[in-house]
Amino acid sequence: MNATGMLRDDALKGKTIIVTGGGTGLGKSVSRYLLQLGANVTICSRRQAVIEATANELMEETGGVVLAVQCDVRNTAEIENVMTQTIEKFGKIDGLLNNSAGNFISPTERLSYKAFDTIVDIVLRGTYYFTLAVGKYWIENKIPGTVLNISTTYATTGSGYVVPSAVAKGGALIMMKSLAAEWGKYGIRLNAIAPGPFPTKGAWDRLFPEPLASMMDPTSRIPLHRVGEHGELANLAAFLLSDFSGYITGESITIDGGEVLMAGEFSHLEKVTTEQWDMIEQTIKQANRASKKE
Ligand code: HXC
Ligand code: NAP
Secondary structure (H helix, E strand, O other): OOOOOOOOOOOOOOOEEEEEOOOOHHHHHHHHHHHHOOOEEEEEEOOHHHHHHHHHHHHHHHOOOEEEEEOOOOOHHHHHHHHHHHHHHHOOOOEEEEOOOOOOOOOHHHOOHHHHHHHHHHHHHHHHHHHHHHHHHHHHHOOOOEEEEEOOOHHHHOOOOOHHHHHHHHHHHHHHHHHHHHHHHHOOEEEEEEEOOOOOHHHHHHHOOOOHHHHOOHHHHOOOOOOOOHHHHHHHHHHHHOHHHOOOOOOEEEEOOOHHHHHOOOOOHHHOOHHHHHHHHHHHHHHHHHHHHO
16 A cells, blocks of 8 residues: 555646645545645635645645635535636636535435435536636636546446435546547547545544434445555546546546455355355355256
8 A cells, every 4th residue: 555645746737726625534635645745735624724724734734836726516696706716816717627516325215306406516516607607717817727526336236325426526527528528629528436444533423423423333344444545546546637637538437455246145254264265165165066967
């Protein structure tokens, strides 16, 4: 396992990247690495105090420049304000990381209409509003920008108990692929990362609350038997936002220690012991012999 920065120094020098939800969790970790690579970063989310504290912490830590602008991604005027302030401060926008999300675990039949709307509005509407606003600006100004969505593995498989999130992440994934086809002619690239479990307070409070946390170990279903490290995801995000990934577009890259592969019907058989395999082998061979005699 190696979560140290993989890109060379100044790999993102001169680039300006907007990170939605950059005040906490994975957005904060990716922002830190983008700054270390020389990018200017604007972070935005609903809680001004949170993004301001993060901006100050990251500037002190990396020596880079961070702009913090309050924004609810469901509000187009606030999105346009983030863009205006970013252009005023840094001159232009080169990248957008759609990272903001809302989510919680619940049987779907317990959800009110508003609960469903809340998640879909943050995750899907927020992503297409921001992507559309930045895309129009890039096309008008002939800037070859890059969008990266933080998706999930269940955007393609679906998942019970997080249905609004799965619906919204699935929609955002198809938008990303569709626009990669349509906007390639402008030099605009769009990609996604589909993470497995990466511990953050935001996700753990809402997806693994007690008593669930004591009942299930998220690493038990992961072939590599561990959760992800933020630095591992930051490396992939920085690469996909950089010019080094210049020929990759419309792609979603899974980073989950193999978790999604456990959907394979027999992939969970690692609990079978060697002695049991000996018995199973004999039983199968006996059946083989019997069928030859028929
Ligand atoms: C049922 C619930 C609920 C719950 C909220 N609601 N929590 N319903 N079960 N556990 C309902 C409320 O009752 C309300 O509906 C509606 O949802 C909106 O709730 P509010 O609290 O008014 O919304 P808001 O203040 O906007 O908060 C949004 C939020 C909150 C999504 C509910 O959790 C939030 O701010 N989340 C942001 C951060 C986050 O979620 N991070 C995790 C991302 S993890 P009614 O009808 O009662 O008014 C992720 C990773 C997935 O996406 C993969 C991991 C492996
Ligand atoms: P997190 O810390 O809770 O991040 C979510 C961020 O979204 C917060 O900073 C929050 O800030 C912001 N946000 C929520 N609603 C918003 C709104 N309406 N407008 C603007 N910003 C809003 O959780 P995380 O785990 O780092 O999640 C980051 C991303 O990774 C999400 O897209 C999530 O789906 C994805 N992901 C995470 C995991 C994991 O294991 N952690 C796995 C798969 C995918 P405010 O509350 O201040 O608005």
